[in-house]
Amino acid sequence: MPRLTAGARHRVAFTLNGKPVSLDAEPRLLATDALRQQLGATGTHVGCEHGACGACTIQIDGEPARACLTLAVQLEGRDVRTVEGLAPAADRLSVLQATFRRHHALQCGFCTAGILISLDAFLRTSPNPDEQELREVVGGHLCRCTGYTAIVAAALDAAATLRGEPASSVNRDPVHV
Ligand code: FES
Ligand code: FES
Numbered sequence: 267m268p269r270l271t272a273g274a275r276h277r278v279a280f281t282l283n284g285k286p287v288s289l290d291a292e293p294r295l296l297a298t299d300a301l302r303q304q305l306g307a308t309g310t311h312v313g314c315e316h317g318a319c320g321a322c323t324i325q326i327d328g329e330p331a332r333a334c335l336t337l338a339v340q341l342e343g344r345d346v347r348t349v350e351g352l353a354p355a356a357d358r359l360s361v362l363q364a365t366f367r368r369h370h371a372l373q374c375g376f377c378t379a380g381i382l383i384s385l386d387a388f389l390r391t392s393p394n395p396d397e398q399e400l401r402e403v404v405g406g407h408l409c410r411c412t413g414y415t416a417i418v419a420a421a422l423d424a425a426a427t428l429r430g431e432p433a434s435s436v437n438r439d440p441v442h443v
Contacts, residue, residue, distance in 0.1 A: 283351030320407035
């Protein structure tokens with residue numbers, strides 16, 4: 267990374283959800299603010315602002331990262347994905363988004379973008395996860411609404427669907443556990 271000067275603005279160019287973007291950023295500008303305020307990617311939520319809640323999780327080069335602990339200048343040259351980039355088309359949900367919907371795995375939705383981003387990255391490298399592994403993934407995210415049971419069921423269902431197996435019929439009731 268080039269030497270940065272406090273107060274100066276630096277051109278930062280990277281890929282956001284498959285499209286090249288750039289912005290001018292002071293060295294202290296957080297990735298959350300750059301994404302939300304300069305690039306309009308408001309699906310990345312801001313909760314605790316110190317790495318604890320997981321609401322701001324994005325993917326950087328395919329790995330989950332806390333955007334509130336990332337400087338915008340650190341995105342230079344990287345491949346960034348936010349929740350806006352999960353669906354294959356504007357009128358289609360990703361497999362994981364569809365199972366979240368089917369299992370009623372969200373309520374207020376504040377945590378959901380971060381959880382989807384983490385699970386999406388995990389399922390790409392772990393196509394056959396067990397419940398405990400998925401609980402560890404979502405354990406990095408605070409959800410005050412759901413109790414996590416439906417989230418884990420949705421993730422198990424998504425994994426099965428991505429493996430080409432029939433969708434689970436469990437936990438489809440519209441009431442959270
Ligand atoms: S806002 Fe980044 S972890 Fe909570
Ligand atoms: S659905 Fe409300 S915080 Fe998770």
